[in-house]
Amino acid sequence: MPTIWEYAGQVAAGDSGCWLASTRRAAILLAPTHPVIALPRRVPVHPVLVQTTALVVHGRTYGSSIHGHIVSGPELAAWVTEHALPDPGAAPGNIAAAVRRLLDNVAGMLRKAGHQIPEPGPRSLRRHSADPVVQQWHDLTDVDESFPGPLLCLGVAAMSDTFGPAIV
Structure with missing residues (x-):
């Protein structure tokens, strides 16, 4: 089993700039x-957790209007709470709408x-x-018959388990 640092380096895919910084920040938060x-x-929960956390950290850091923003665990907890998917027993239309909203937000x-x-x-x-960021997007959002939805949804659920819901 690789350490979080080794795996984050693999997720960086040879990048030496902002994406590498995002994967390292994800490792700091997950370590x-x-x-x-x-x-x-069968289901790659841990790898998808790291990949999803890195994408969200990257988007929140480099898509922010605040120069030098550093994403925190509580910030991720608040983000996950805001983007939580409905329970599997919810109406299919509600789940589909929540997945679409999640994909649109991350994109x-x-x-x-x-x-x-x-x-x-x-x-x-x-x-x-x-x-490498777009490739990670493909890996987490493109679908096939092996998993019933975008892996990004699994990653957000794993982030919720890791960072917990935000205390309001």
């Missing part, structure tokens, strides 16, 4: 509860951070990007 990352068995943050984020689509080797 107290996830010092090592269990690699996928919007990443666009503000300067990335050309496409609409999610079917998982395919043809959907590749040299931009």
